[in-house]
Amino acid sequence: MQPIHRPRQTQEGSAIALALITTAILTILGTTSFVVIQNRFKLAHQTAAWQEALLPAEAGIDLAVHEIRKNLYVKDLTTVFASPEWTRGEPIADSDNDGQRDAGESYTDLNTNGEYDSGGYSKTVSFGSREASMTVYAEQLNPVTMGKRAEDEPYWRVSSIGTVKLPPAASSVGGEGFDVKLRKLDFRVDHRTGIPLPVLAGQNRPVPQATRRIEAIVKPVSVFRLALFGTESINANNHNPVVDSYDSRDPNKSSYNPSTPWIPGTYLAAKRQQNGDIATNGSVIDAGGAHIYGDAATNGGSVLNADNVTGVITDDFYQEVLPVSTPKAPDGSDLSPSAGTPSTIRGTTVIDATANTVKNVVVDRISLSGGNTLTLQGAAPVNGVVPPTYVQIIVKGDVSLSGQAKIIIGTNVYVRVFIEGNADISGNGVSNTNSPLNFQMYGVDNYRRNAAGEIVKDASGNAIIDYGTIKIAGNGGFAGAVYAPHYDIEMKGGGSTDNVFASFVGHRISMNGVTSVHYDEALADGALVGEYKVVSWFEDNE
Amino acid sequence: MNRLILAHWRSTTSGMTLVETLVASTIVSLAIGSMYVGSMALQKSFRAAQHYSSTHAAQLRVLDYVSLDLRRAFAVKQSNKEITMLIPDYYDRTNPSNIKARHPRVEKGRIVYGNANGVKVRYYIAARNDHTGRAVNDLFREEAGVSRLLVSGIQEFEPGYEDNDPRRQIVKTSITFPPIFRAFAVTDAATKNATATHAATMVRNKREDAALN
Numbered sequence: 220m221q222p223i224h225r226p227r228q229t230q231e232g233s234a235i236a237l238a239l240i241t242t243a244i245l246t247i248l249g250t251t252s253f254v255v256i257q258n259r260f261k262l263a264h265q266t267a268a269w270q271e272a273l274l275p276a277e278a279g280i281d282l283a284v285h286e287i288r289k290n291l292y293v294k295d296l297t298t299v300f301a302s303p304e305w306t307r308g309e310p311i312a313d314s315d316n317d318g319q320r321d322a323g324e325s326y327t328d329l330n331t332n333g334e335y336d337s338g339g340y341s342k343t344v345s346f347g348s349r350e351a352s353m354t355v356y357a358e359q360l361n362p363v364t365m366g367k368r369a370e371d372e373p374y375w376r377v378s379s380i381g382t383v384k385l386p387p388a389a390s391s392v393g394g395e396g397f398d399v400k401l402r403k404l405d406f407r408v409d410h411r412t413g414i415p416l417p418v419l420a421g422q423n424r425p426v427p428q429a430t431r432r433i434e435a436i437v438k439p440v441s442v443f444r445l446a447l448f449g450t451e452s453i454n455a456n457n458h459n460p461v462v463d464s465y466d467s468r469d470p471n472k473s474s475y476n477p478s479t480p481w482i483p484g485t486y487l488a489a490k491r492q493q494n495g496d497i498a499t500n501g502s503v504i505d506a507g508g509a510h511i512y513g514d515a516a517t518n519g520g521s522v523l524n525a526d527n528v529t530g531v532i533t534d535d536f537y538q539e540v541l542p543v544s545t546p547k548a549p550d551g552s553d554l555s556p557s558a559g560t561p562s563t564i565r566g567t568t569v570i571d572a573t574a575n576t577v578k579n580v581v582v583d584r585i586s587l588s589g590g591n592t593l594t595l596q597g598a599a600p601v602n603g604v605v606p607p608t609y610v611q612i613i614v615k616g617d618v619s620l621s622g623q624a625k626i627i628i629g630t631n632v633y634v635r636v637f638i639e640g641n642a643d644i645s646g647n648g649v650s651n652t653n654s655p656l657n658f659q660m661y662g663v664d665n666y667r668r669n670a671a672g673e674i675v676k677d678a679s680g681n682a683i684i685d686y687g688t689i690k691i692a693g694n695g696g697f698a699g700a701v702y703a704p705h706y707d708i709e710m711k712g713g714g715s716t717d718n719v720f721a722s723f724v725g726h727r728i729s730m731n732g733v734t735s736v737h738y739d740e741a742l743a744d745g746a747l748v749g750e751y752k753v754v755s756w757f758e759d760n761e
Numbered sequence: 762m763n764r765l766i767l768a769h770w771r772s773t774t775s776g777m778t779l780v781e782t783l784v785a786s787t788i789v790s791l792a793i794g795s796m797y798v799g800s801m802a803l804q805k806s807f808r809a810a811q812h813y814s815s816t817h818a819a820q821l822r823v824l825d826y827v828s829l830d831l832r833r834a835f836a837v838k839q840s841n842k843e844i845t846m847l848i849p850d851y852y853d854r855t856n857p858s859n860i861k862a863r864h865p866r867v868e869k870g871r872i873v874y875g876n877a878n879g880v881k882v883r884y885y886i887a888a889r890n891d892h893t894g895r896a897v898n899d900l901f902r903e904e905a906g907v908s909r910l911l912v913s914g915i916q917e918f919e920p921g922y923e924d925n926d927p928r929r930q931i932v933k934t935s936i937t938f939p940p941i942f943r944a945f946a947v948t949d950a951a952t953k954n955a956t957a958t959h960a961a962t963m964v965r966n967k968r969e970d971a972a973l974n
Binding site: 436759 | 807832860865868871909966
């Protein structure tokens with residue numbers, strides 16, 4: 220009979236069971252750790268992708284703004300967005316490659332208005348084998364639907380979607396429900412369009428993605444966005460002048476009455492605003508103790524005697540200066556004067572401005588003295604409202620007003636004066652009861668030219684400029700805007716009640732005896748467009 | 762024959778001496794004790810790491826929410842452990858199943874969508890006791906009067922807030938969720954500094970903070 224070996228068998232069985240239990244525990248621990256770590260890893264990766272998607276989305280806005288800014292240099296809109304990468308309309312799935320959206324072809328509703336839009340321009344840029352991309356759509360907005368006038372420069376609406384692909388294996392979302400609500404990752408269908416995500420070649424399911432959508436509104440900004448802008452310097456070191464602002468369109472910021480919207484508000488000291496900003500592309504502003512109710516900015520320089528500057532003082536300012544040339548006919552030839560207009564103005568003169576079209580006046584000079592006046596006459600009232608009329612005067616020589624002479628601008632008359640010579644506006648100045656926007660004066664660029672008409676350059680290759688002068692007497696009264704980067708502008712006065720309602724852009728600006736410059740903020744929304752600025756930014760995370 | 766078998770069995774199952782038993786018991790006790798202590802430490806460490814990881818993810822989530830709203834806000838204000846802002850009334854929710862973007866317009870020189878006063882968004886905490894009776898906080902995001910829980914059961918929410926940028930366009934926020942496990946006896950301040958998550962966000966729209974008053 221064989222001996223019984225039960226104890227040995229019991230020991231062996233126990234060891235195996237113990238090993239299995241230990242292995243099971245370790246496996247459970249390992250699996251739990253792996254699941255937790257994988258979830259965290261997935262969350263981290265998805266969070267990073269969502270963050271990264273913001274970069275191409277914002278880059279799309281920059282790309283469109285860059286394209287829109289071409290308007291500043293080329294006034295022909297057909298050349299804007301002319302790059303072949305830009306196409307008309309919102310992006311479409313152009314299955315038949317005919318360049319237009321046919322029935323049944325899907326599109327990306329980039330402005331999320333629920334319908335296909337064909338009026339704007341779109342572009343898609345991909346990076347790194349489509350791992351990231353941006354799709355941008357830019358469209359002009361109707362000024363009337365924006366609450367503006369039909370003749371105002373249109374705003375632009377730019378919509379941009381930035382997309383970053385996630386690893387195909389990331390077929391589910393990491394993190395908690397709050398993360399899902401925030402990031403709204405797409406795994407099978409684009410949640411913005413409802414279109415199934417594409418399945419790339421060699422893969423059996425769509426590539427998930429993180430997207431961010433931004434909408435920016437781009438505003439055309441007038442060259443008159445500052446009270447004083449000297450490309451070289453500003454000197455207000457005389458008589459402690461005041462520079463402040465008002466808004467002739469706002470009852471809280473001027474005397475404007477909404478019941479008579481065609482009458483612009485006037486400046487009221489009690490409603491003074493703090494946007495009388497002054498700036499220079501140069502390095503010196505001598506505030507001279509002037510009361511600047513606004514910001515003061517230089518380009519790497521300093522603001523002297525700035526005790527009374529209420530706003531922010533910065534030294535990182537630069538504004539591009541636009542060229543000013545005499546208006547030409549569409550074919551490039553010299554502009555012909557309208558019939559019946561004078562060729563010189565040396566005595567009392569009356570010019571009727573015209574509605575709908577601009578009356579062009581080309582004169583060799585304006586020289587008024589004694590009690591002579593130049594009257595720019597508007598239209599007769601219709602139902603109590605004077606319709607707008609327009610006149611443009613090109614002065615080949617100088618402008619001079621002395622004695623009691625003055626320029627009278629009729630009600631709702633818009634005047635643009637281009638000066639090729641110098642200007643000395645004294646006498647009784649410019650009588651403009653409209654907004655300062657109604658009287659715009661442009662100093663034509665004064666590049667030195669040789670006999671062949673070519674611009675002369677110095678040894679460094681820089682064009683030589685023979686700066687002109689524009690003198691304006693504050694006590695004569697002036698309400699207007701001056702854009703003359705090749706002119707030194709001197710505001711001269713001497714009385715204690717001098718008030719200039721204006722914006723000035725010049726080479727060197729000096730205030731010599733003028734008490735006050737009141738900047739009408741409405742100037743920033745009219746006149747020559749000098750810049751495009753993003754004025755509204757919204758990220759859509761629905 | 763039976764005696765032979767019994768003798769053989771006894772010979773193979775000879776017992777241990779008392780000393781051997783005591784030594785073995787001691788070793789086993791030490792081993793089990795070490796395993797227990799080790800497993801407790803491991804579990805504690807795992808829980809601490811998991812807590813740190815989850816709270817860090819929650820911190821990032823909160824900062825992402827706050828930064829998202831700050832970027833599109835046009836008015837910002839901070840009070841005691843709260844951040845309040847106004848964002849454009851961008852969405853037309855007339856049909857909840859088909860939310861559309863509104864058309865922009867210019868009002869008093871500013872771009873507005875829908876209600877010119879915008880939509881108020883607020884981040885705030887609400888205290889409560891958890892199931893163990895411990896005081897904890899929940900962090901909420903309120904939009905247009907509707908609150909949504911963002912993080913539950915946190916110990917502290919400290920919105921650090923720097924608003925000293927001269928152009929007032931940069932807003933800095935920081936959030937601290939102190940860990941439940943600390944390896945060393947460090948101070949609360951040091952712990953918060955070590956676990957704080959920061960964000961600096963540029964408010965893209967021009968600020969009109971007066972609209973919040």
